[in-house]
Amino acid sequence: MxxxxxxxxxxxxxxxxxxxxxxxxxxxxxxxxxxxxxxxxxxxxxxxxxxxxxxxxxxxxxxxxxxxxxxxxNGGQIVNGYSRDLAVIRARYGVDAERALAAMAQEGGDIIRERVHRHAIACDLVDGGFHAAFTPKQMRALEAMKRDWEGHGLDGLEMVDRAGLDRIVHSPRYVGGMLDHKGGHFHPxxxxxxxxxxxxxxxxxxxxxxxxxxxxxxxxxxxxxxxxxxxxxxxxxxxxxxxxxxxxxxxxxxxVMPVNSQVVTTAPLPEPTVQALLPANACVEDCNYVLDYYRRTADNRILYGGGIHYGGGDPLDITRALRSHLETTFPSLAGVRLDYAWSGTFALTLxxxxxxxxxxxxxxxxxxxxxxxxxxxxxxxxxxxxxxxxxxxxxxxxxxxPNLPFPGGRLFRVPLTRFGAWYYSLRDRLGV
Structure with a gap:
């Protein structure tokens, strides 16, 4: 053969x-x-x-x-927890499931750090991850998440108000956020x-x-x-x-449903530029339903990801699709050269x-x-x-x-999921 x-x-x-x-x-x-x-x-x-x-x-x-x-x-971001908060897990599956999953919520990041150090894996590991909020409602959700985590003995979370933003990320888009000191980023x-x-x-x-x-x-x-x-x-x-x-x-x-997310990276930037934009060198993901995520790289690029395509597939021009996101977040990077653009497919459960x-x-x-x-x-x-x-x-x-099937079967699961994403994205834009 x-x-x-x-x-x-x-x-x-x-x-x-x-x-x-x-x-x-x-x-x-x-x-x-x-x-x-x-x-x-x-x-x-x-x-x-x-x-x-x-x-x-x-x-x-x-x-x-x-x-x-x-x-x-992927974006190379060490984000602790799951794609749904502990409060959602408690409401769906009960207190025992919440307690069990909370006990494991930070273990993935711990495993990464333990293996990097024990096996001397050179992968540009940096501590610190930031959840950026656009609205007071999103800030309240982060505060509730922090209380839930701390109620289970999980630590490392710090709320950051608007006055403290510039020590994390220099962007006009946010009202505050939450810094996870046990988050981080690396070269995946x-x-x-x-x-x-x-x-x-x-x-x-x-x-x-x-x-x-x-x-x-x-x-x-x-x-x-x-x-x-x-x-x-x-x-x-x-x-x-x-x-x-x-x-x-x-x-x-x-x-599961295959979903594509897209990523671009800028050309290497002067050290003072990346230091001014992301002074704490923490990775950032925002709190929208369809979120953006970004970080510094070891060679002083900005790696920026966002957008999702349900069912797989990509926009015709990834660079064009993400440039507006990047430049809205960092207006000073308008017109910056983008050296790389790619996508990857992950699996989504209902x-x-x-x-x-x-x-x-x-x-x-x-x-x-x-x-x-x-x-x-x-x-x-x-x-x-x-x-x-x-x-x-x-x-x-x-x-x-329980793992539930997507409504609509193979034929309609993609359009129905896209409609749901559009609805929640609209709520994000309206701040409701």
């Missing part, structure tokens, strides 16, 4: 500034392992590293390259490459260019994973392909809560981080590893949360 060459990374600033990485050979012939992980992104590598360090034989199969998907293209692709190296150092194997064609549970209480040029037999498979697993497990595809569980005794999965994937992927990868090692408690907390 012939294995196609791995697809190159998207033409992003991340790919242009990534550390060199060796090519990893595809699956060839037939190989056996204890656990097979599908997807060499944040979730898959998080689970694989933990399992390899526990002594399991682990192979990761990746259709393209390590970090090729959303893990290597270099972090992903560092995880792969740490996994291999622990005895694991990564196969690139190994798109999965079929997954079949066997009578011998195991699973067979078929790739283009070979097969893997394992006791257990962890499916961590998020929005990029197509045509293999329809039940998972029906549970509940906006990650979806983790089992499709069968030997097929387990995690996906649907719904825009908060940088931190939740680290956590959920760890929960998959714990469960594979027989510690089911925290895995079962997430697996018990």
């Amino acid at each position: 012939f294995a196609p060459a791995p697809v190159p990374h998207a033409p992003s600033w991340y790919a242009a500034s990534a550390h060199q990485a060796p090519p990893r050979p595809p699956v060839q012939g037939h190989v056996e392992t204890d656990i097979c992980v599908i997807g060499a992104g944040f979730t898959g590598l998080s689970a694989a590293l933990d399992l390899a360090e526990k002594g399991y034989r682990v192979r990761v199969v990746e259709a393209a390259r390590v970090g090729w998907g959303a893990s290597g293209r 692709l270099n972090y992903c490459l560092g995880l792969a190296r740490a996994f291999e150092a622990a005895g694991g194997t990564v196969h690139e260019g190994s798109a999965v064609i079929a997954i079949e549970e066997t009578k011998a209480q195991g699973v067979r994973i078929e790739c283009a040029a070979g097969t893997v037999s394992a006791r257990l498979v962890l499916v961590c392909a998020n929005a990029y697993l197509k045509g293999v497990l329809p039940a998972l595809e029906r549970a 509940t906006r809560i990650p979806h983790i569980g089992r499709l069968g005794p030997s097929v387990w999965f995690s996906h649907g981080d719904s825009g908060h994937g940088v931190t939740t992927t680290q956590l959920l990868g760890r929960l998959l590893a714990e469960a594979a090692d027989g510690q089911m408690g925290r895995f079962d907390v997430f697996a018990a949360l």
Whole structure:
């Protein structure tokens, strides 16, 4: 069987500034392992590293390259918590679920920092994340979030009023916000490459260019994973392909919607310019329903993301689509050269809560981080590893949360979701 060459990374600033990485050979012939992980992104590598360090034989199969998907293209922002606040989790699922998820709300960021330091991963890690509010209503929502978090013993949050804004971000758009001292930002692709190296150092194997064609549970209480040029037999498979697993497990595809977000980066700016715009070097995301997010890079660019396209796909001109957002936020950057423009696809659940569980005794999965994937992927990868090692408690907390289908089925889920996003975006613009 012939294995196609791995697809190159998207033409992003991340790919242009990534550390060199060796090519990893595809699956060839037939190989056996204890656990097979599908997807060499944040979730898959998080689970694989933990399992390899526990002594399991682990192979990761990746259709393209390590970090090729959303893990290597995102905004690089360490945003703690979930895509829905603890108050929403309490209202939907009850106090016990809120308490359990709150106990894990900052763990993803902790995992990133622990691995960066333990494995000496060079990924430009910087502390500090800021939630920027446009209206007094959004400020009140942030204050309520801070109270909820502190009620669960979660710390590191600081309210910032209009008078204090200039020490965080110099922009005319905001009335204040909340600084998360345990937030931060980094180079996500270099972090992903560092995880792969740490996994291999622990005895694991990564196969690139190994798109999965079929997954079949066997009578011998195991699973067979078929790739283009070979097969893997394992006791257990962890499916961590998020929005990029197509045509293999329809039940998972029906549970999420692919969504594209776009990113641009400016040319390198003079140090005084970026220091004046973002003096605290914290990353920023605003509080709108369809939000913008941005930060400084290690080479003094502004990396700016925003806009979403439900169902996948991109605007005809990403640079043009995001330039107006960038220049509205920072009028002094009007006309600045934009060197890179790219997009990435993430998986959205209807509940906006990650979806983790089992499709069968030997097929387990995690996906649907719904825009908060940088931190939740680290956590959920760890929960998959714990469960594979027989510690089911925290895995079962997430697996018990109901995952609802999108209304309208495959035909109407995109237009209905777009209408909902338009409605909430209108409310943001009107300040109601």
